[in-house]
Amino acid sequence: MNAVPTLPAQTLVAELRARATALGFDSFGIAAANARPDLPAKLDAALAAGWHGDMDWMAETAERRGSPNGMWPEAKSVILLGINYGPETDPLAILGEKSLGSISVYARNRDYHEIIKGKLKEIAGLLARRTAAEVKVFVDTAPLMEKPLAEAAGLGWQGKHTVLVSREFGSWLFLGAILTSAELPADAPHAESCGSCTRCLDICPTNAFPAPFQLEARRCLAYLTVEHKGPIPVEFRAPMGNRIYGCDDCLAVCPWNKFASISREARLRARPELERPALAELVQLDDARFRALFAGSPIKRIGLARFLRNALIAIGNSDDATLIPLVEARLDAGDALVRGAAVWALRRLAPARAAELSLAYRARESDSSVMGEWTGDIA
Known part of the structure; x- marks a missing residue:
């Protein structure tokens, strides 16, 4: 039997949203667990094309990854939350200083998984107490496709670089998710708002986008410097420049970043020794x-x-x-x-x-x- 909120649904959601804000989250939205029935086919196509490279775990978990209900059949709703990690300075400026190493913005301080997970658990606990519902918390560590679900929950849209883009925070959002057996009122999905802009595609040093909204991981420096276990393929070594962990090019040129402020979460700000190593x-x-x-x-x-x-x-x-x-x-x-x-x-x-x-x-x-x-x- 599905859990039923003991409070009026809108009152419950308002309380959850307020708690999320107090904990440092910048974005909050709700989607039905079955809001994206298109995802299994899209995932299968990407895997068939080999775009996942040697990330074999993507293929191994494809059945569960395609839908929240594939991972947990009892799930009715997904709460998506985002924390802005907008940088204080232009992360591309260091690319011209060849004797320094460029580290992706998200990795310049504490592991965001550790920062976000505890906050998610607190919100999930509040939901469980108010509804007696079951809850499960995820921060990019399980076969859950957070970005399209965040789009369905109204946090933003997946840009042409496949990363979530927000009108308020540009391309700089860490995402976390709470699955629940409670049926909560869903937010309206966000419409794609990239327009004719192709800056993220044009700047890619390795041409990793076969088409807008598609990413070929085997050509992506973020994948090659982090996930890839073998030698960097020769054709990508010179384009790699001084990027020693990740690549921020496509994120950093997004015009929507002009609305992004510096993160309110001090623990997400860069450690000085990792900004210009x-x-x-x-x-x-x-x-x-x-x-x-x-x-x-x-x-x-x-x-x-x-x-x-x-x-x-x-x-x-x-x-x-x-x-x-x-x-x-x-x-x-x-x-x-x-x-x-x-x-x-x-x-x-x-x-x-x-x-x-x-x-x-x-x-x-x-x-x-x-x-x-x-x-x-x-x-």
Whole structure:
């Protein structure tokens, strides 16, 4: 039997909305759990095209991911909440400073999952007490498609870059969701409002959008620097520039950002040491210092090897000869992923030096991908 609110529905929603605001949420909306029957077909098409890359978990959870009811049949309503994480400065300005590393805005401070989940649980608990309904809380950690559901709940619309866009906060919203067995009054969905603008598509350094509203993850630097486990494909290394974790280009150029204020949530503001980190310092990190620097940050989850891979590719794009000794120091790294990126960086910065060292290093190299970096025989 479905839970029935003991308060008038509008009174209950007003109380939930007020509590969300008090907890620091900037956006609040409600959608029916079955509001987007189009999602399974769209997801199947994207998976069939291979746009998810090696994120196998997307295919493995496709049946549940396509609909909230696929994951929890008893769900009647979804509450979507957003927190503005708008940056204080232009995140693209650092791209011109090649000896510094560019970290995506969302990763410059505490992991947003940790910040939002506790707040969601408090609101979900209030709902459960008022209705005796069952509730489940999600922050991008379960097969739930938050962005289209947030569009259905009126928080904004999925832009041509596939990220949620808000009239009040542009492209800078962290999303969280509460599924409930209570049937709550739904908000009106938000109409797509991109118009003829294509700035987000035009700025993409790797042409990751096959068409508006479609993202090919295998070409996306946000995917390649964070989710991808192997070497960065050669064709994307130069376009990667100094982006060492994520890519904000398509978000940062959205015209709707002009309405976004700086986050009210102080814990979402950037740590100074992650706003303009020097590649020279990052490439020297060992595991202990990596874990200390990125404690509580989503960056910690990719591990040291992938992070050094990214930093070395950025160094290869830096044109900074002073970094050559630091690159050479990584040619003997224990992880082949790091060694391969170091070889590429050295060949970019100092081709003559790379040729000089090549024979000796190839003689003791056992990994075929690293050997390919030395010989230039890489796809």
